[in-house]
Amino acid sequence: MTTEEGPQADALRWAAGRVGDAARVVSATGLREGGNPWMLRIEHDGRTTEVVLKTAALDGGEGMATEVAALLLANRAGVPAPRILAVDADGEAAGTRAVLETALRGRSRIPLVATPERLRGLGAAAAALNAVTTEPSPVLPQRTRPISASDFARDRREGRESSTPLLDAADERVNGLPAPDGAPVLVHGDLWQGNTMWDGDRLTGLLDWDMAGVGHYGIDLSSLRLDAALTFGPDAAGPVLEGWEERFGGEAEDVAYWDAVAALNLPGDMAEFVPAVHDQGRTDLSAKELNARRDAFLRAALDRL
Structure with a gap:
């Protein structure tokens, strides 16, 4: 204790x-x-x-x-x-x-501005992890979304979580689609910049694996794309994908689907996540800004579905 x-x-x-x-x-x-x-x-x-x-x-x-x-x-x-x-x-x-x-060398603090090297490094780290094929087990369960400890989309459907027309429409759209097939790989399950360590623009490691498991690589890739968009703006998601594809050696599939899944598994009001974001140094980001960036990311995903 x-x-x-x-x-x-x-x-x-x-x-x-x-x-x-x-x-x-x-x-x-x-x-x-x-x-x-x-x-x-x-x-x-x-x-x-x-x-x-x-x-x-x-x-x-x-x-x-x-x-x-x-x-x-x-x-x-x-x-x-x-x-x-x-x-x-x-x-x-x-x-x-x-x-x-x-203890890993470096810092997990999120900078105000990200270099292209940092963003591509995020994607490359996920690709290295997602190249590990394995099967589900009692200690590495099957995962179908990031942050497995929470299911904000379900909570909104059941009236236990605040919602918006956009979130409701997106949830209905995604639930009407089959989950993409893919080789079962190791997923971190809670991959955002607060769980990474950096020495300058060099990533030194991934932290906090308690929500890891086995699932589609899109779970981690889109988690990082969403996190980059939340902290640096919508254009930051692109270099994350570039870094992933370069390291993986192929094109990522079903990115729009997993982008939507990642965005839907956030609270209706991002005020709940503000303390964690501020704890990583981004005290400039308000709940209003995070809500707007989450919604923009989700709309872009829906437009590509």
């Missing part, structure tokens, strides 16, 4: 012990709005090592099991991502479910 002050003492002792016998944690910094996961600085053998500690409640470890399975697969395939250092799957030693990962 974590608190506002930081991870509990048992989790810190467990993490330090995985680094060395006489190691000790000298600082724990929250990486998401001041909380979990935590960047730990650990002193041992006369030097300091930085690692990332993620914790989960004892009754809610599904996402952690998914993250571990996805990272092991991604590491074997050479996808830039953290490496697993240790796992306490049942919380017996750490007092909570915990996983310890290597």
